[in-house]
Amino acid sequence: MSAPLWPAPTVTAPVTATVRLPGSKSVTNRALLLAALADGPGAVRLALRSRDADLMTAALRTLGAEMTAVDETPESADWLFTPGPVAGGGHIEVGLAGTVMRFVPPMAALADGEVSFDGDPAARKRPMGTILSALRALGAHADADTLPFTIRGPVTGGEVSVDASGSSQFVSGLLLTAARFEKGVTVRHVGPPVPSMPHIEMTVQMLRARGVEVDDSEPDIWRVAPGPIAATDFTVEPDLSNAAPFFAAAMVTGGAVTVPGWPLETTQPGDLLRHLLAEMGAEVTRVPGGLEVRGSGTITGIDADLRAASELTPTIVALAALADSPSRLRGIAHIRGHETDRLAALVTEITRLGGDANETEDGLEIRPRPLHGGVFHSYEDHRMATAGAVIGLRVPGVEVEDIATTRKTLPDFPRMWAHMLGDMS
Ligand SMILES: O=C(O)C1=C[C@@H](OP(=O)(O)O)[C@@H](O)[C@H](O)C1
Numbered sequence: 462m463s464a465p466l467w468p469a470p471t472v473t474a475p476v477t478a479t480v481r482l483p484g485s486k487s488v489t490n491r492a493l494l495l496a497a498l499a500d501g502p503g504a505v506r507l508a509l510r511s512r513d514a515d516l517m518t519a520a521l522r523t524l525g526a527e528m529t530a531v532d533e534t535p536e537s538a539d540w541l542f543t544p545g546p547v548a549g550g551g552h553i554e555v556g557l558a559g560t561v562m563r564f565v566p567p568m569a570a571l572a573d574g575e576v577s578f579d580g581d582p583a584a585r586k587r588p589m590g591t592i593l594s595a596l597r598a599l600g601a602h603a604d605a606d607t608l609p610f611t612i613r614g615p616v617t618g619g620e621v622s623v624d625a626s627g628s629s630q631f632v633s634g635l636l637l638t639a640a641r642f643e644k645g646v647t648v649r650h651v652g653p654p655v656p657s658m659p660h661i662e663m664t665v666q667m668l669r670a671r672g673v674e675v676d677d678s679e680p681d682i683w684r685v686a687p688g689p690i691a692a693t694d695f696t697v698e699p700d701l702s703n704a705a706p707f708f709a710a711a712m713v714t715g716g717a718v719t720v721p722g723w724p725l726e727t728t729q730p731g732d733l734l735r736h737l738l739a740e741m742g743a744e745v746t747r748v749p750g751g752l753e754v755r756g757s758g759t760i761t762g763i764d765a766d767l768r769a770a771s772e773l774t775p776t777i778v779a780l781a782a783l784a785d786s787p788s789r790l791r792g793i794a795h796i797r798g799h800e801t802d803r804l805a806a807l808v809t810e811i812t813r814l815g816g817d818a819n820e821t822e823d824g825l826e827i828r829p830r831p832l833h834g835g836v837f838h839s840y841e842d843h844r845m846a847t848a849g850a851v852i853g854l855r856v857p858g859v860e861v862e863d864i865a866t867t868r869k870t871l872p873d874f875p876r877m878w879a880h881m882l883g884d885m886s
């Protein structure tokens with residue numbers, strides 16, 4: 462059965478809007494897990510509500526966390542935690558969430574009893590072997606190398622070598638729980654470069670903010686000392702990566718989009734949009750309390766290494782397909798293991814609309830050509846769906862299949878998109 466089609470709105474006038482974004486998926490899911498492991502009652506405020514965040518809260522409850530949502534809106538919740546021992550015996554559904562499938566198993570290895578994991582059919586294809594072998598090396602039992610699997614502790618911790626070139630989440634997952642391992646952990650990466658390094662910095666910074674001792678002074682080695690994780694009252698930043706399609710709307714239409722609450726300093730890789738979009742021809746300005754992106758309507762192609770911010774690739778590709786010169790994106794071989802094989806999916810969908818793109822060993826080449834309408838498939842990938850919406854702004858007749866898949870990290874993308882466009886479409 463095919464998913465419903467969403468006619469992407471096309472606009473001719475410049476889009477001018479302020480777009481308030483809900484909390485970061487990456488920060489929310491780290492903060493929730495750390496609050497559940499903390500040494501006392503704490504709070505996670507303005508936590509994202511979305512499929513990935515809901516999967517994390519359900520997983521933590523399965524592991525015994527006592528948590529109550531207060532001040533709920535459709536987009537956010539303030540969670541109050543009363544931590545207790547990690548409980549085994551349960552089953553956890555990870556959906557298609559990398560942060561749940563890679564961050565929760567190390568925590569489950571603290572439980573006294575088995576914990577089983579499964580996820581969407583597409584999740585069974587995502588790489589898991591690296592973190593499951595690492596958990597085995599640290600004392601736990603894991604009965605498979607992909608979903609579904611069962612974890613049984615105890616995990617004692619110690620030293621482990623991993624090849625994290627497939628995902629930074631292998632490192633983040635081990636570090637997040639490691640302070641609770643008897644011996645802490647030393648993770649040594651051996652292999653091609655680790656992608657998405659800002660996400661590891663996010664992990665390290667959030668651990669340090671909770672009193673955990675982390676040594677990252679040597680490249681590719683992270684040491685976490687055993688000890689308590691301090692309880693905090695913590696507020697989640699807006700999701701800067703999710704700003705990408707909205708800023709892209711300003712660029713495609715020659716308008717201006719402002720995102721309030723853009724932090725002055727952050728570990729979110731979405732902050733790299735400031736440089737990437739400027740390089741593609743946007744005027745990017747910090748305005749009081751936010752960030753404004755203004756487009757001229759003309760987009761310049763880009764030659765960029767996106768390894769640090771690989772989750773921005775689908776939006777950058779949508780812009781590149783509408784640019785006035787070719788683009789080359791490098792350093793992103795590992796996104797073949799994201800929600801879908803993003804390199805293949807982007808080439809297929811851009812080509813389907815009359816565009817010209819190809820895969821390289823570690824990225825994509827895009828040569829702009831006039832595009833026509835058609836179905837843009839989303840492959841259960843929220844960022845593929847929003848890339849289709851961006852192209853549809855300029856190309857009439859684009860229909861995005863399964864726009865609801867955007868619920869992975871945004872509670873109501875179609876409403877936000879319509880709100881941004883006002884009555885222009
Ligand atoms: O730790 C995180 O929150 C994330 C890390 C990155 O994963 P990869 O290192 O697999 O790219 C990123 O792409 C993903 O969206 C979120």
Ligand SMILES: C=C(OP(=O)(O)O)C(=O)O
Binds near residue numbers: 558560799
């Ligand atoms: C790669 C992504 O997600 P995940 O956290 O599931 O890895 C993403 O959001 O682009």
